[in-house]
Amino acid sequence: MPHLPNTSVPAEDFDDFRKMTLLSMEEICRDIFKENQHRIKIKKEAVAVRNLVNIFHTTLQISNEKGFQTMSLRDLSRVSGLSMGALYSYFSSKDELLEMIQNQGRRITLKILSQRINAGDAPSVQLQTAIRTHLYLTEVLQPWFYFSYMEAKNLKKTHRKKAIESDLVTEEIIREILEKGAEKGEFKVDHPMLTAAVTKAMLQDWYLKRWKYSGRKIPVQAYADFIIEFVEALVLRKSSESSR
Amino acid sequence: MPHLPNTSVPAEDFDDFRKMTLLSMEEICRDIFKENQHRIKIKKEAVAVRNLVNIFHTTLQISNEKGFQTMSLRDLSRVSGLSMGALYSYFSSKDELLEMIQNQGRRITLKILSQRINAGDAPSVQLQTAIRTHLYLTEVLQPWFYFSYMEAKNLKKTHRKKAIESDLVTEEIIREILEKGAEKGEFKVDHPMLTAAVTKAMLQDWYLKRWKYSGRKIPVQAYADFIIEFVEALVLRKSSESSR
DNA sequence: GTCTATAGTGCGATAGAC
């Protein structure tokens, strides 16, 4: 890999991010268990969490290979080692399993993004933070995000609408940062909506085509640096050279 | 919509593109018929083409709503008005139907792109042509491209490999233009591979999220202008102002 | 060339033993 540009912002490392956000599979499954305790038949937390980790991990693994619809619950049973009966102690239908996974990914995104973007920062800093946080988050939970994107159309109407709205929220966050930056004279943004939309597209490419970037040995930090450079090349044109 | 920038290159209109490429559903289905004549039981071209148009149109319509796997052949039969028996005169399995659609989309992309990019043009012109052609093509055949992207993982191993390779070809075309431009001093490109990859991502967003752009009343020409502006902001930095 | 009827398979979901 050639040298990639430094930013003027604290380039917090990916490993720090991973540690600070504590986004282990187990943490997430514990959350899911607590929220769905009323419909999950198993009452012992330790047992339930262990099996949920297994179920979600296996579901993501098989579905990201051949699709959620193509995966039969018999596949899930065989690979996870849990019987059909045991599986149905954790969800009441295949659709419900899909919704549980989708819901959780969505909630995490919003939580982490709003947690880490500091409203007091300059827009140029916020922009870098938003890009970097989104990429690091989707790197940690890549199978989860890939699944959410590809299987959204298998959701029932109501849940599908929620998924679309959630997708738009991230874009809105970026657009607002761009517009604030334009107001303050830090950015020159002719088309905030389009700029935000395609920035989101570049962020999503990281988890949609991860096999490509893995094969080319591009680490997520390098990708983040590049996307920031790319977006800044557009919004900092004919503006002052300093980025804050 | 606010005013969008003009380019220094002949901004051929989208309607011209549509007329010149003659990419009607019927033309494409006639091609498919001729190539698959050996396995299609129906021998009268007029009848076969009419039904193929119906079959592909209906397949794309249902699949892009709820997924190819979820669409049963009974669904396809009901919506298209053809019986199960009739359907099986045109393909020998559901998988073969999937492969026919995927193959054709792939072949068209390569044909149109290489047909329209003129090797004699300056890299800056070639870049604009590549972006504009890709967007116009995917605009005309949006359901086809969306389907190809979302259903690629349902292909059997061999055909899946082909789909991945084909995806990389477009990216390679862009990368080569960028590198040629850098050699000639027209562009400043630090990371040709990454630049090509994320440019591709922005092009794909047009057909993957078309509902979004439709809702916002963004015409494809405006999107093309914007993407060209965005990419040029990166590769023409600190370079001469003229774009050719 | 198109239809209806049906064979054969594998699915999601559940009941009841342990």
Place this chain on the structure above:
DNA sequence: GTCTATCGCACTATAGAC
């Protein structure tokens, strides 16, 4: 809390009438 056995159903694919 987990398992096996099984029900009823919807699916892909085909055979044979017209």
